[in-house]
Amino acid sequence: AQSVTQPDIHITVSEGASLELRCNYSYGATPYLFWYVQSPGQGLQLLLKYFSGDTLVQGIKGFEAEFKRSQSSFNLRKPSVHWSDAAEYFCAVAPSMDSNYQLIWGAGTKLIIKP
Amino acid sequence: EAEVAQSPRYKITEKSQAVAFWCDPISGHATLYWYRQILGQGPELLVQFQDESVVDDSQLPKDRFSAERLKGVDSTLKIQPAELGDSAMYLCASSLGQQPYYEQYFGPGTRLTVT
Numbered sequence: 001a002q003s004v005t006q007p008d009i010h011i012t013v014s015e016g017a018s019l020e021l022r023c024n025y026s027y028g029a030t031p032y033l034f035w036y037v038q039s040p041g042q043g044l045q046l047l048l049k050y051f052s053g054d055t056l057v058q059g060i061k062g063f064e065a066e067f068k069r070s071q072s073s074f075n076l077r078k079p080s081v082h083w084s085d086a087a088e089y090f091c092a093v094a095p096s097m098d099s100n101y102q103l104i105w106g107a108g109t110k111l112i113i114k115p
Numbered sequence: 116e117a118e119v120a121q122s123p124r125y126k127i128t129e130k131s132q133a134v135a136f137w138c139d140p141i142s143g144h145a146t147l148y149w150y151r152q153i154l155g156q157g158p159e160l161l162v163q164f165q166d167e168s169v170v171d172d173s174q175l176p177k178d179r180f181s182a183e184r185l186k187g188v189d190s191t192l193k194i195q196p197a198e199l200g201d202s203a204m205y206l207c208a209s210s211l212g213q214q215p216y217y218e219q220y221f222g223p224g225t226r227l228t229v230t
Contacts, residue, residue, distance in 0.1 A: 004157075032215040043119065043221035044158070044206070051216060090157050094215040101215045102171065105157025 002027045004093055006106035013081050014114045021076040021109050023091030032094040033074040034103065035065055039087040047089075050074065061085070086113045117141040119222035121207050127228045133195035136225045140189070140209030146170075148219065149182055149192050150206040158206055164190065165213060197229045 003026045013019050025031060033050040048059025055067040065076045074091060091106040120139040128134045140147050145166050150158035161180065162172040167187040175182065179198070184190040194201055204224045210217040 009155075034215075041223065043223045044208075044219075045221070046218050049215075049218075092157070096215075101213055102160055102163070103158075103215075103219070105159070107156050 002031075002093065002095055002104050004091055004104050004106040006089075006091055006109050008109045009107070010110045010112060012112040012114055015083055016080050019076075019078045019081045019085070019111070021089050021091075021111070023074045023076065023106060025072050025074065025091075025093045025104075027072075027093065027095055029096055030067075030069060031096050032101070033065075033067060034092040034094070035059065035063070035074075035076045036090045036092060037061075037087050038090065038108070044090065047076070081111075081113055083113045083115070086111055119207055119209055119220050121205075121222035121225055123225055124223060125226050125228075127230060128197050130199055130229050131196040133193065134197050134227065135191055135193045136205050136207075136227075138190045138192070138207030138209075138222060140207070141220055144209035144211055144220070145187070146210045146213050146217070147184055147190050148206075148208040148210075149190070150208065152204040152206055152224070154203070161192070163213075170213065194227075197227075199229050202227055202229045 005024045035047040036044045038044045050057045088108045088110045090108045092103040094101045147164040149161045152158045161175045162182045163170040164184045182192045206224045208219040208221045210219045
C-alpha cells in the first residue's frame with residue numbers, strides 16, 4: 001500500500017538557522033509530491049509541488065524541496081528560518097496512476113523555532 | 116483573495132447527538148473534499164465531490180456520516196449519532212478540478228469535541 005513517512009514528529013531550530021524536513025514515500029512509480037504548511041488557527045496552505053522535470057522545486061515563503069528518486073524522498077529545506085515559520089508541515093503524495101489522484105498524507109512534523 | 120469558508124469553527128456535542136458542518140468552497144471550484152484530521156496525524160479523506168456527484172466516499176463511515184452537495188456549490192457533512200472517537204478537526208477543501216495540478220485550497224476547519 002502507498003504510504004508517506006515523515007520520520008520527525010518535532011524539530012527545533014534556532015531562528016536564522018537552516019532547516020530540512022524529511023519525507024519518504026512508498027510507491028512503485030513517481031507520484032505527484034506536495035508540501036503543505038498548517039499554522040495555528042489557519043487552513044493548510046500549499047508550499048510547493050513536484051510533478052516532473054527539475055528535481056529541485058522552489059516554493060513560497062523561501063522554501064524549496066528536492067525530489068530524489070533513488071531514495072524515494074522529497075525533503076523540504078529553507079536556508080534561514082524565521083519565527084513565523086513555526087507551524088506544522090505535511091508532506092503528501094498523489095499516486096500518478098490513480099484516477100482520483102487522492103492525496104495520501106504524512107503525519108506531519110511540528111517545527112519549533114528557538115529565539 | 117477568495118477563501119473556503121467553514122462553520123462553525125468549534126463545536127462541542129455530547130455523544131449520541133447529531134452534528135452538522137457547513138462548507139462554502141471558492142466560487143467556480145468544481146471539486147470539493149471533506150477531510151478528518153485527528154490530532155497528531157495528517158488529514159484523511161472522507162468524501163470527494165465533483166460538482167454535485169460523489170466521486171469517492173470509501174472512507175466515510177456511512178452508518179453515521181452523510182455528506183451532500185445538492186447544487187454543486189456548498190456542502191454539508193453530518194454525523195448522527197456522534198461518538199467519542201469522532202473528536203477531530205474536520206477540514207473542507209476545494210479545487211478547480213480533480214487532477215493534482217489543481218491546487219487544493221483549505222478552509223480553517225471545524226474542531227469537534229464529543230463529550
